[in-house]
Amino acid sequence: MKKIVYDQLEETLYTETLDNGLTVTLLPKNEFHKTYALFTTNYGSIDNTFVPLGKEEMVTVPDGIAHFLEHKLFEKEDGDVFQKFGKLGASANAFTSFTRTSYLFSSTEKVKENLMTLIDFVQDPYFTEETVNKEKGIIAQEIQMYDDEPDWRLFFGLLSNLYPKHPLHIDIAGTVDSIMDITADDLYESYHTFYHPSNMNLFVVGKLDPEKMMQEIRDNQKKKQFSKPEYIVRYFPEETVEDIKAYDSISLSVNRPKSIIGVKGVKIPPTGREGLAYKTKMSVLLSLLFGPTSKNYLELYDSGLIDDSFSYDFTMERSFHFLDVGSDTKEPEKFSKTIKDLLLTAKDSHELNEEHLSLIKKKMIGQHLQSLNSLEYIANQYSQELFGEATLFDMVPIIESIQLEDIKEVAAEFMMEEHISIFTILPKGE
Incomplete structure (x- = not known):
């Protein structure tokens, strides 16, 4: 052992x-x-x-x-x-x-x-x-x-x-x-x-x-018998950037329109500790751009373009990774255009500065350490096999090591207009 x-x-x-x-x-x-x-x-x-x-x-x-x-x-x-x-x-x-x-x-x-x-x-x-x-x-x-x-x-x-x-x-x-x-x-x-x-x-x-x-x-x-281990062959269809559908919408029985914008990762991300670091950098980037400490968030909220349903996330698992930003919004077209512009200009955003990065890193470390008091959180995070021997217990030094140039680099690489899609739900009758 x-x-x-x-x-x-x-x-x-x-x-x-x-x-x-x-x-x-x-x-x-x-x-x-x-x-x-x-x-x-x-x-x-x-x-x-x-x-x-x-x-x-x-x-x-x-x-x-x-x-x-x-x-x-x-x-x-x-x-x-x-x-x-x-x-x-x-x-x-x-x-x-x-x-x-x-x-x-x-x-x-x-x-x-x-x-x-x-x-x-x-x-x-x-x-x-x-x-x-x-x-x-x-x-x-x-x-x-x-x-x-x-x-x-x-x-x-x-x-x-x-x-x-x-x-x-x-x-x-x-x-x-x-x-x-x-x-x-x-x-x-x-x-x-x-x-x-x-x-x-x-x-x-x-x-x-x-x-x-x-x-x-x-x-x-x-006490149990199992067959010899075999490598599992899985198949996933090949996809290209041309397969991405830029926009679609449906109508449902909702009081307010809902809109979500996503960016698809098309390059194979790193694995192991580097993979965990990459995922963390993307999460830091989104927090800088859209977190409650950002001017972007305050402007979006004060203008009424978003409400408390606003959320953002970066998902990275085997065979896919993407980010999404969504909200209930009274103006779905304006919302999606504004978010899209903020994503495409992310590497040059005024939100990406040393002071803001330091604040986000401290906040992220604090939240992470607090989450380690949850047995359920620890088990669920640890059971993901994507990062090899790197685990949630490596998160603090990974967060501490992130530099502003790292964030600008992942922003420049990831945010491509041809990788972006928007989906909207409109109230029935509109």
Whole structure:
């Protein structure tokens, strides 16, 4: 078991890759009464075209299958796993994103029993055509609920403009039509391909004894048989700048128009620590341009062009990265033009100065250190595999090292007019 000490933060990580390929990371925080565990597979909604385990031909499964699989793993022949966690005094849940699926529990008691329950139910699939068909109606209702959510439609409208070929633009849950095609065989094929221990990681944080817990996990895994690890071949369509749709809109039952502007990253970003630094620089850039300490934000707010719904974000995961800025606005055309102009002139913006950068860095470090008091935040951030050995515990020195020229450089490289798209939701009748 490898021990990694972060002296600055007074944190110690214990990590080990087991014989079957499973990566286990333990973070003792014994000042907490709670323990939080997250069991994650590097498999999400975009992974719908791949070579199945033990086969040679590429297959394409129905959209939404990763999310469907997440739902079905909780149902076993002898009952619902949620009830088992409840009897053990734990709160359990799961979620599917574009690139990963995670199963979790939090508990203040019977941690070993809950941890073994988590590992065992995820590693023991049970699907039948009858239970699969039963679930289709439940998930269809969930999809229809999101179809009626304007902010969800706004976000996926932008993704459809930026990524018209990439499966990123498809709702994580799929469509009502696509989930109707899912079979038990599809679920088993996807499960055995992506739920191999070598494609998964287990992170446990909170009140725990690392030596004892790691041995319990080793013992659990030694009792199980898995096939040999294989490299997973995934396929994503090639896209060009010409594929980006510059503008689109829809009409929904909303009181005020909604507009969002996005910039698609087209160059392959760095990985490892450099990747984490790059993502951080982009986040700093957006905070400089649009954060509450910026003159831009005050002017936008005072003019009534934005309200409290205003938000911005930079997303970077495997096979895609983009930024988005959106708000409810009474003047969607003026809003999108103003934001677009601010993005395209970002490298020369008056917001990019040493004093402002220093303020943003201090604020970001403070927020980061505060977030380390959340076991859930630590586990969710740590379970992302994009940055190799670089973790959230490397964030403070990364933030401290950022210079003004770094920000201007990423602004000049990223903000290209041909990479920009706008999506708007208008009130019905307008």
